[in-house]
Amino acid sequence: xxxxxxxxxxxxxxxxxxxxxxxxxxxxxxxxxxxxxxxxxxxxxxxxxxxxxxxxxxxxxxxxxxxxxxxxxxxxxxxxxxxxxxxxxxxxxxxxxxxxxxxxxxxxxxxxxxxxxxxxxxxxxxxxxxxxxxxxxxxxxxxxxxx
Amino acid sequence: xxxxxxxxxxxxxxxxxxxxxxxxxxxxxxxxxxxxxxxxxxxxxxxxxxxxxxxxxxxxxxxxxxxxxxxxxxxxxxxxxxxxxxxxxxxxxxxxxxxxxxxxxxxxxxxxxxxxxxxxxxxxxxxxxxxxxxxxxxxxx
Numbered sequence: 001x002x003x004x005x006x007x008x009x010x011x012x013x014x015x016x017x018x019x020x021x022x023x024x025x026x027x028x029x030x031x032x033x034x035x036x037x038x039x040x041x042x043x044x045x046x047x048x049x050x051x052x053x054x055x056x057x058x059x060x061x062x063x064x065x066x067x068x069x070x071x072x073x074x075x076x077x078x079x080x081x082x083x084x085x086x087x088x089x090x091x092x093x094x095x096x097x098x099x100x101x102x103x104x105x106x107x108x109x110x111x112x113x114x115x116x117x118x119x120x121x122x123x124x125x126x127x128x129x130x131x132x133x134x135x136x137x138x139x140x141x142x143x144x145x146x147x
Numbered sequence: 148x149x150x151x152x153x154x155x156x157x158x159x160x161x162x163x164x165x166x167x168x169x170x171x172x173x174x175x176x177x178x179x180x181x182x183x184x185x186x187x188x189x190x191x192x193x194x195x196x197x198x199x200x201x202x203x204x205x206x207x208x209x210x211x212x213x214x215x216x217x218x219x220x221x222x223x224x225x226x227x228x229x230x231x232x233x234x235x236x237x238x239x240x241x242x243x244x245x246x247x248x249x250x251x252x253x254x255x256x257x258x259x260x261x262x263x264x265x266x267x268x269x270x271x272x273x274x275x276x277x278x279x280x281x282x283x284x285x286x287x288x
Contacts, residue, residue, distance in 0.1 A: 057237065061212055064240040071154035072181045075174030078167040120166040 084128070091131045153177045155246045163253050191229040195222040 028036065093104045101108055113121050129137040157173040164170060188196050199218040206214035223234050 058211075058213060060241050061237040062210075064237055065210075065212070067240040068154075071157050071177050074161065075157060075177045078174055079171065082167060082171075120168065 085123070088123075088128070088131060152246065153180045155244050156248055156250075159246050159248065160250065187230055188226070192222065192225040195225045198222070 089105055096102045096104065103109065105114075106112055113123060115121055125140065126137065129140065153173065153176045157170060157177045160170040160173050161167070167174075195218070199215060199222040202215040202218045203210050203212075212219070226232050226234075
């Protein structure tokens with residue numbers, strides 16, 4: 001049986017196996033972690049309060065500017081709106097001229113826009129755009145939707 | 148400083164009367180006041196005004212003021228030197244205002260009247276007890 005090659009350990013035997021415990025390295029202790037959390041929390045709290053004031057003031061400035069120009073635009077819009085209402089009324093009178101029993105601005109006999117003792121009522125948006133191309137109504141209703 | 152009261156009077160009128168037809172005179176005063184301001188700016192401070200408006204227009208999608216502080220300061224200085232108008236503090240138009248006008252306060256809306264209400268039942272009519280109040284769970288709520 002001489003001359004057979006066998007898998008034998010190296011001369012001197014294998015090296016010893018290192019089986020000692022190596023726990024994870026601790027960068028912070030428990031108290032340090034809690035202290036760090038509280039410190040970051042305090043810093044975030046202070047920062048939020050400080051920036052909250054800044055954001056609020058920016059919002060106030062934007063709203064101020066909006067309030068300042070709103071009357072100008074509203075006055076112009078009112079004039080144009082009333083002109084358009086009178087144009088609608090004339091168009092309706094022209095269209096319903098031959099219908100018997102029709103009072104302009106009312107549904108036969110029923111007053112829709114003039115409420116006694118309560119004055120002016122705005123028409124619905126569909127009534128306002130009744131005599132126009134529907135695309136203007138769609139434009140108006142979709143205004144501000146894709147902001 | 149009566150000029151600065153036109154918009155306030157117009158807004159008060161609009162809020163009280165709730166009718167655009169009654170506030171046309173104040174509206175015209177507001178528009179003429181605004182146009183006069185623009186005419187004055189056009190004659191004295193047009194370049195600064197155009198620069199400021201251009202910056203506001205293109206500095207941010209929604210006209211943020213904080214992107215344009217340098218052009219704003221230039222424009223404010225120009226307006227103060229030429230027209231004597233100072234920019235009010237940033238919250239001025241958000242604060243509530245007390246307004247004294249000569250226009251009388253409109254009458255409040257009259258209460259609703261219902262002329263055709265039916266008469267109440269006389270006490271001699273037989274009344275049935277409510278069907279759920281015979282005891283049971285519904286006597287408490």
